[in-house]
Amino acid sequence: MNQDDILFLKGDEIITLFKNRDQEILQAVKSAYQIHAQGDSCLPHSNFLRFPNNEKDRIIALPAYLGGGVNTAGIKWIASFPGNLALGMERASAVLILNSAQTGHAQAIMESSVISAKRTAASAAIAAQSLRGQQTVTTLGLIGTGLINFETVRFLLTTCPNIKTLLIYDLSLERAEQFKFKCQQLSNRLEIAIVSDEHAIFENSEVISFATTATKPHISDIYKCRPGTIILHISLRDLAPSVILSADNIVDDVDHVSRAQTSIHLAEQQVGNRDFIRATIGDILNGVVPSRPDNSKIAIFSPFGLGVLDLALGQLAYKLAREQNQGTTIESFLPIPWLEREE
Numbered sequence: 001m002n003q004d005d006i007l008f009l010k011g012d013e014i015i016t017l018f019k020n021r022d023q024e025i026l027q028a029v030k031s032a033y034q035i036h037a038q039g040d041s042c043l044p045h046s047n048f049l050r051f052p053n054n055e056k057d058r059i060i061a062l063p064a065y066l067g068g069g070v071n072t073a074g075i076k077w078i079a080s081f082p083g084n085l086a087l088g089m090e091r092a093s094a095v096l097i098l099n100s101a102q103t104g105h106a107q108a109i110m111e112s113s114v115i116s117a118k119r120t121a122a123s124a125a126i127a128a129q130s131l132r133g134q135q136t137v138t139t140l141g142l143i144g145t146g147l148i149n150f151e152t153v154r155f156l157l158t159t160c161p162n163i164k165t166l167l168i169y170d171l172s173l174e175r176a177e178q179f180k181f182k183c184q185q186l187s188n189r190l191e192i193a194i195v196s197d198e199h200a201i202f203e204n205s206e207v208i209s210f211a212t213t214a215t216k217p218h219i220s221d222i223y224k225c226r227p228g229t230i231i232l233h234i235s236l237r238d239l240a241p242s243v244i245l246s247a248d249n250i251v252d253d254v255d256h257v258s259r260a261q262t263s264i265h266l267a268e269q270q271v272g273n274r275d276f277i278r279a280t281i282g283d284i285l286n287g288v289v290p291s292r293p294d295n296s297k298i299a300i301f302s303p304f305g306l307g308v309l310d311l312a313l314g315q316l317a318y319k320l321a322r323e324q325n326q327g328t329t330i331e332s333f334l335p336i337p338w339l340e341r342e343e
């Protein structure tokens with residue numbers, strides 16, 4: 001490829017490139033967190049485009065630069081339209097642009113819902129792994145049964161290999177049944193039960209993952225949870241501020257997650273400070289703070305979802321595509337220099 005060429009990657013090509021590469025994906029996400037925590041990144045706030053009189057739909061821009069061995073800039077532009085499900089389409093669709101950190105030139109444009117789902121799930125699985133320490137996880141509870149929790153199951157089976165039972169709950173029984181069918185294909189040693197509400201999940205799971213499309217808190221107490229339960233609050237807005245304030249809180253980035261009416265943001269508004277956030281996952285992974293000072297306390301991981309993670313996996317997809325000659329190269333994407341033009 002020349003400096004003025006650009007590589008296009010389709011979603012299906014990325015799925016193929018990432019096949020059987022869960023360990024590399026986990027490693028890329030882990031090191032992105034570590035690099036970000038060391039300060040070798042630039043992460044402006046995500047920008048939310050919303051529509052008048054419409055609380056549900058949004059398109060978010062996530063610009064970022066990630067240093068370390070990645071040394072790439074770029075932006076993810078991701079749309080979330082929950083109503084798509086009823087039309088038989090995916091809720092999320094996304095595009096990622098990778099820019100060279102040397103020239104600024106866009107090097108690749110790729111479909112990014114696959115990358116987004118994998119980086120989100122990998123980050124939750126890494127958090128569960130580091131927060132559980134020596135604790136064995138056998139039962140995983142899943143609230144919300146879309147793509148994000150499906151990918152989360154896949155990565156958690158790697159980082160918490162003793163998981164034997166999945167308890168699943170969704171407002172839609174049909175979605176829960178589809179999810180059960182897909183998870184059963186992942187491993188036939190898994191016991192999977194659909195439960196009728198969250199309580200059975202709270203009572204019986206060591207790790208619970210929320211990936212719903214709730215826009216406002218709908219869980220106001222978690223007293224039925226076992227001591228030491230790890231809650232992966234991927235969807236960010238399910239838990240009431242009182243629940244957040246009662247727990248050991250770990251986030252991906254304190255400034256980022258304290259925005260956009262997340263449960264962390266609501267808790268901050270209630271108490272007027274962020275002292276209830278104990279650590280970032282990057283600092284835990286770098287060994288700067290302990291992963292779990294009190295094993296009996298319920299731990300809540302709230303990841304806002306950082307653009308640096310998309311860059312890390314986008315760069316991995318780009319590297320693999322170049323090595324395997326995949327994707328479509330558009331030659332001479334950039335115009336000829338203006339001094340050389342005829343007019």
Ligand SMILES: NC(=O)c1ccc[n+]([C@@H]2O[C@H](COP(=O)([O-])OP(=O)(O)OC[C@H]3O[C@@H](n4cnc5c(N)ncnc54)[C@H](O)[C@@H]3O)[C@@H](O)[C@H]2O)c1
Pocket residue numbers: 080082085091092116117120143144145146147148149169170171172175211212213214218234235236303304305306
């Ligand atoms: N933090 C991050 O980095 C990050 C990244 C990607 C996605 N997300 C979030 O993850 C969530 C899930 O994404 P997805 O693609 O799997 O969505 P999806 O629309 O495919 O599935 C969401 C499911 O949640 C169910 N649901 C909604 N409200 C519920 C409730 N109160 N209780 C139980 N189930 C409920 C819906 O019926 C649906 O089946 C979204 O909110 C998305 O914004 C977060």
